[in-house]
Amino acid sequence: MRIFVARLAGTAVFDPAGDQIGRIRDVVAGMRPGQPPRVHGMVVEVQPRRRVFLPITRVRGIEAGSVIFTGRLNVRRFEQRASEILVIGQMLDLTVEVGGEPMTVYDLAMEEVRPATWEITKVAVVRRKRRETRTVDWNEVSGFDTLQKDQGAAGLIAAFESMRAADLANALHALPGKRRIEVAAALDDERLADVLEELPLRDQMGILGTLAPERAADVLEEMDPDDAADLLQDLPEDQAARLLALMEPRDAAPVRRLLSYDENTAGGMMTTEPVILPPSATIAEALAQIRQKDLPPAVAAQVFVTRAPNETPTGTYLGVTHFQRLLRDPPSTLLGAVIDASLDPIRPELPLTEVTSYLATYNLVAAPVVDELGQLVGAVTVDDVLDHLLPEGWRDAEDWRNGD
Template identity: 55%
Template sequence: MNQPTARPSTSSRVYVARLKGTAVFDPLGDQVGRVHDVVVVMRLKGAPRAVGLVVEVSSKRRVFVPLTRVTSIDSGAVITTGLLNIRRFSQRATETLVVGELLDRQVTFRDGSGTGTVEDVAMEQHRSRDWYVTKLFVRRNAGRGLVGRRGEALVVDVDDVTGLAGTPAQQGATALLATLEDLKPADLADVLHDLPDNRRLEVAAELDDERLADVLEELGEEDRVAIVSGLDLDRAADVLDVMQPDDAADLVSELPVERASQLLERMEPEEAEDVRRLLAYEEHTAGGLMTTEPLILAPEATVATALAHARRQDVTPALAAMIFVVRPPLETPTGRLLGVVHLQRALREPPHQLIGSLLDKDVDALGPTDDIGKVTRLLATYNLTALPVVDENRRLLGAVSVDDVLDHLLPADWREADDDVTDRAMTRTAHG
């Protein structure tokens, strides 16, 4: 049997051993590093979930790149969104490295036909855009009753073997997270809210950075301040780095001044700069509500490019509905705002069409000091999910989305008001 290659099939299957060493590029085509390993999380039920790549960048430094920031894995190239956290990768207790730990692991075939050695691991992207380990390339070990089959190599489903998960201690931590994995961030936040303080911090510390960031955005002020204050500074800074800048700014503003200052110093410079800019605005103004990372493209971009950006998992549905078209630079504060392209309009056009020809120039822009009342009136009047925020030179500073406005209009304790949601989440957790 020929050993499988890393080239993705029509089902997006990628073999990790062959992926190692593959060049990683940003959207402009510049190489940022090479794949060193793949990080997976074992689950109590179902296939292990692949959560990110360990990428070796300059000076042999290894960093973590979430798979949510990978737009393409193809033969000889991995393409990312360009958002790269350069902090050195630190493996967590519930994470497993495929190349470093799973290759050469001994597994037992469930059909009783003996044992084998894992030589490669295949992951596939599902319709949910999540990646899961689905296949193993295994070579049978010598054993009684296997005459003529010694050394046989075969591809098997991950469910066809046991022994892949590792030590009992690792399995115990995995089992705990597996009971919470399918909960939406808001429901998981309800579960954490009802846990004792120590237990809440233990569970939060075991979540990966992006999952914890999503949960913190759904927690009340007291809970999220307690969690971030209980994490070590570097871990807390990592989590703030992957939060939406407006949510990170809200959280930082709630922390004691000394803790906030320490975290800003440890965050990635670009992320920290976004947070500092947002902290300069009053809370209930367009500047205080906005995110600095909406979907921004140049007029020369195609519809296909715009739709690819809208499909990114880290973009909320409210922000995905509108692409802001500007002159360079494309990072906020950008060049002059030319107009917006609505997702619904883009879906009606051919992929090669330039978005500069689809502009809606009539959407009213906000100033950073405009109050929440004006923001709400404009969103309601024109049935929009987001609005641009510009400076006096019409440079795009960010965008305010309807979900951010709702968060500020609702009472401060609205998350604790729906006991039914908490009861449902706790019931799901109790029964796995």
Template identity: 50%
Template sequence: MGKLAGTSVFDPIGDAVGRISDAVVTLRFTSSPRVIGFVIEVATHRRVFLPITRVTAIKPGAVITTGLINIRQFSQRPGEATVFGELLDRVVMMNDQTGPVKVLDMAMEQDDERNWVVTHLYVRRQNSGLSLRRGETFLVSPEDVSGLAKQSAMSQEATTLLSMTEDLKAADFADLLADLPETRRNEVAHQLTNERLADILEELGEDDRVGILSSLDVRRAGDVLDAMQPDDAADLIAEMPPDQARILLAAMEPEEAADVRRLMAYGENTAGGMMTPSPVILPPDANVATLLAHVRREDIPPALAALIIVSRPPLEAPTGRYLGVVHIQRALREPPQTALGTIIDDALEGVDPNTSLGTITRLLATYNLTAIPVVDSSQHVLGAVSVDDVLDHLLPDDWRDADEGVTDETMNRSQDG
């Protein structure tokens, strides 16, 4: 079944519907798990449920459906488990008393009643003995093991899941993580690198990211917060209980914590509360080649890379006097040696840190901007508010989980098995 991950799903006329991101089974203690459908990622990067009864063919590199798909966000039900997210890497016990094995993959087949069931487990032995070899891999039947239907008290690895999803964008991985049960979600999160987890926390809903951060030890939580964008870290810390927030700030690097504290001093829906304190800031005598080198960095969000702030030194916020901005499109039309001071847009004024969300939204829309500088009363640059910062505050808190409607034929698992 692991080979199905990422497989394209097509409707009867050959149009792509989405890609398989997981398989859903019902776990039964007395018989083999039954496959009830797939979780597929559709064009909107939404993870939806595709009942196995709507699958007409499974071929190498393609799954064919009837074309009728419920686009309601996938929500796991009691008694169900996701294969890639939960069951792979699970340690179970062999019923022949030869010890624990780890589930690496599963195989499914149709039975006489045309139901899809898990028929084999591909496992790796976890211990060794007189006639056993640790690391040995082999096939067993689900009836040959116990513990598949219940997660053990021991922490479960996520090696297989992470290898299958290493190319997923942070937002897509966040959707996958949000679908997992809380215990498994925390297990997977703990096994991510600090940088990867920081990117994913920025994409998760409030409850999920607070839960994950709270499950980390204080030192690790501080390292993850250090790796986050300061405005996102400030938002997350503000969602924590006050005592815990103080502990987390103390665990951060002093410089990163100072940025976060400065942001938290402003109202949540003000320019100061939303701004990123580290936009691209260059002096007027820097040239276009230098500008391009700065915006090429991977840690610069696209919205901030489109607008470069020009100020007098020092260039760290709060900077010297704000002079204006250079738009990336203008810079791309100039020779590399062109000084930024000669192509500056000095008509764009910075906003006060107490400027309201509504005012910032109107300014971005009126002037077709992706970001706008934030300056203090002495025209020192404090940061910049980007359009994605504004959208995060304009959308409802649960926008990541909100349903987008359904197709003409509403389906659910109670109808389709």
């Protein structure tokens, strides 16, 4: 049976009882001079965001959409050996030669050559200029052992295309530094912004530092203002000021406002882009707003009602209506008639501990943040609070577990 490795990315992994325990993130192989690489096993991501090793000898079935293994899975964190290579992470997009002609690797196939013994036997390549594809035997290809300055990343990005931003960030974090930078450079601005929001701080700063200042500013514009502010806050002051100056004024303005607050206050952790509508809007309009697929669930759970203007900082804050109330009333009902004004909003200077207590006391997923003029300046969501309550560096699963 021949399996193309790039197609395994994201495949569900099931234990002998039929329970899903994780997803395939890569295939580990050992390079052998003059012979096809021997497949050692698979990198499986189990929750919470932990990458472990599944030996190929324990794989009992590879079917459409599933990998089934036998025995027990060792949950010790996967560590790549010097003699090993990640087939998806490190071999895709390499420039190789087939018959003396340069080509680019876009997939590799593994086959079971003997019971429980798998090798990389085929290489799928594409001509750079003509975009013609071929699948050739491993021994027809040369160049895998050559250090390449610029590997490119189109094949790897295609393999990870369906991943959530958090999962792609975890995959990116696990790559060697050079490969991580190549992949980040190849992502479009919006996708890179989503991924940066999910990476540990040192990875964020490392990637941002490799981008041209103009592109770094473009990526910051695509990030949520609160995430962009958190990142800029940890950069050297002159670098942060330079990037802010390169951003479009409309995108830079909310980031500057967030940077004016202490990091561990409501103002420092809030989002400046909650769902805001006037009291004259209808429930139908409100439901259309919270249906937007790009809205995080915590943001989409309520609509804040204010006088014009309806962008932060808004006109006078009037109250909030939760999506459950929106579902109970006729679509033509005006929001002004379904406002919940029973909860007082919080102030930007409220410290993290009191924000946490406020959300817990009233069983809320978000709280309105209102300034001294009665204007809505943002909203603190429960995920914003969790980001600040979890240990520093929690996105780096290894550091979190080791207590670093």
